[in-house]
Amino acid sequence: MTLGGGTEISLHGAAIQPHAELYMGLVEVGVGLLPGGGGCKEMLLRAVDSAESIRPGGRGESVELMEAIKKAFETIASAKVSISAHEARSLGFLSESDRITMNRERVLTDAKSRALELAGAGYEPPLPRTDIPAPGQNVLAALKLGVHLMRQGDYITEYEVKIGNKVAEVLCGGNVTPGTAVSEQYLLDLEREAFKSLCGERKTQERIQYTLKSGKTLRN
Numbered sequence: 001m002t003l004g005g006g007t008e009i010s011l012h013g014a015a016i017q018p019h020a021e022l023y024m025g026l027v028e029v030g031v032g033l034l035p036g037g038g039g040c041k042e043m044l045l046r047a048v049d050s051a052e053s054i055r056p057g058g059r060g061e062s063v064e065l066m067e068a069i070k071k072a073f074e075t076i077a078s079a080k081v082s083i084s085a086h087e088a089r090s091l092g093f094l095s096e097s098d099r100i101t102m103n104r105e106r107v108l109t110d111a112k113s114r115a116l117e118l119a120g121a122g123y124e125p126p127l128p129r130t131d132i133p134a135p136g137q138n139v140l141a142a143l144k145l146g147v148h149l150m151r152q153g154d155y156i157t158e159y160e161v162k163i164g165n166k167v168a169e170v171l172c173g174g175n176v177t178p179g180t181a182v183s184e185q186y187l188l189d190l191e192r193e194a195f196k197s198l199c200g201e202r203k204t205q206e207r208i209q210y211t212l213k214s215g216k217t218l219r220n
Contacts, residue, residue: 005037007024007025007026007035007039007093008026008035008037008038008039008042009037010024010093011038011039011042011043011093012038012042014118014123014125015097015098015099015114015115015118016094016095016098017098017099017100017101017107017110017111017114018085018088018094018098018100018101018107019085019100019101019102019104019107020084020085020086020100020101020102021083021084021085021104022082022083022084022085022087022088023081023082023083024081024082024088024091024093025075025079025080025081025082025091025093026039026043026075026076026079027079027081028079029076029077029078029079029160029163029167030079030207030211030217031204031207031208031211031217032159032163032198032201032203032204032205032206032207032208033163033195033198033199033204034076034163034166034167034170034191034194034195034198035076035191036191036192036194036195037191038188038191039076039191040076040167040170040171040187040190040191041170041184041187041188041191043072043075043076043092043171044069044072044132044135044170044171044173044187045129045132045184046068046072046092046095047065047068047069047071047072047092047135047171048065048068048132048133050064050068050092051064051065051067051068065133065135065139066135066139066142069135069139069143069171069172070142070143070146071092072092072171073143073146073167073168073171075091075092076167076171077147077163077164077167085100086100099114128183128184128185129183129184130181130182130183130184131181132173132181132182132183132184132187133178133179133180133181134172134173134174134176134178134179134180134181134182135171135172135173135178136172136173136174136175136176136177136178136179136180137172137175137176137177137178138178139172139178140168140169140172140174140175143164143168143171143172144165144168147161147164147165147168148161150164157219157220159201159203159220160219162201163198166194166197166198167194169190169194170187170190170191170194173186173187173190174190203220206218206220207220
């Protein structure tokens with residue numbers, strides 16, 4: 001099982017070798033927080049790369065990027081957890097190059113083989129990216145409208161509106177002009193500030209306390 005921080009560590013790996021039965025998700029919203037260890041940043045990078053593969057040079061204003069960001073936002077904001085490795089791939093947690101192990105007893109062996117394969121091919125860690133085209137204010141406005149409509153339909157609480165808007169702001173790189181080039185560090189800084197601000201909220205503290213005591217989530 002890779003929940004919360006475990007997922008974020010995995011997302012930053014050069015490769016992931018999961019078992020076919022994989023429960024993986026960014027579940028921080030359930031306790032009134034957002035992924036603050038690079039989870040939002042990694043989901044944004046994957047959305048940007050996915051959109052770029054469909055329409056090269058679309059920058060921050062393409063329909064493809066809008067759809068990819070919406071999917072990433074829904075995955076984080078609804079704390080989706082996969083029930084298989086194939087579903088984790090469809091949610092954006094695994095890449096097409098990540099291999100899946102069917103026999104649980106072979107996971108470590110297969111992971112070791114994959115690591116040795118990468119080392120033998122001369123793997124070097126990539127430099128942090130500084131040219132990420134931020135989705136910016138247009139996509140941010142669309143996501144916030146979606147959050148507002150969810151509240152109007154009474155699907156989410158008033159406090160969940162606040163959490164959802166924080167997630168949207170990080171995923172869009174802030175309220176910037178679409179296509180503005182931002183760095184991974186900039187996105188990590190946005191994440192950290194949003195995480196810290198939510199930690200100071202009484203309702204987040206109530207959610208954390210309730211989950212620690214009951215193992216369930218509180219909708220406040």
